[in-house]
Amino acid sequence: MVCHVCGRAFRSLGSHVRAHGMTAAGYRDEFGLLRTRALGARALSRSRSAAQSATYAASERLRAQFAPGRAMAREGRLTEEARRSLGRYGASEELLRERRARLDEGRRTQEAAAAARLGERVRALGYDDVAAAVRALYLDGDQSLEATARRLGVGRARMRRLMDTAGIAVRGAGANSAAGRRSRVALNDLAAAERVGAQDITLWLKACRAAGATVAELAASTGRSGPWVTARLRR
Structure with a gap:
């Protein structure tokens, strides 16, 4: 273990830090270490842990002394005390x-899983990569942003990021073609059908x-407006 103060290496810093006028607890606080952080080399910590475990197993007196703490651990009281301590002293x-x-690693794992799912979806649709799929569906197929996202199985925000990566600009308001508008109508109809369980x-x-x-009841059931219901009843 390398001392933060003098830069020298020791098997254990617990006694060494006293030469710098510090206690082990004070040393941990000074350099932002966990209060449970061992100040010994891993090999030393493992050997001490093994020796302590053997002593504990062989001593009925020690087991009796630690019994209250073990009960607190099983009941979750130690975890609660740790939370209170964190609130009092900070992290x-x-x-x-x-x-x-850990959060960064979790995000990377989620992103990798999402990328894998998207890759599988793109290949199932017959495209070589995501950019090719976006161009074919949104540009060549003239589908709406929502319809393209639905085909790829992604959300609107993710869809926009994919388009940025592919260098494709989002069409402005009113720039959709008749095919794009029909696509949105079909998408809205499908969403309403799924909501009420209809084909x-x-x-x-x-x-x-x-x-x-009534029209009002049908609008409430489908989650759409009254004029939307009336238009479909007139088809």
């Missing part, structure tokens, strides 16, 4: 670094209307 720099590292939303609306449902 050490090392703990914050470890938390950030064809127009047939479902007409059947409900014939059974006595």
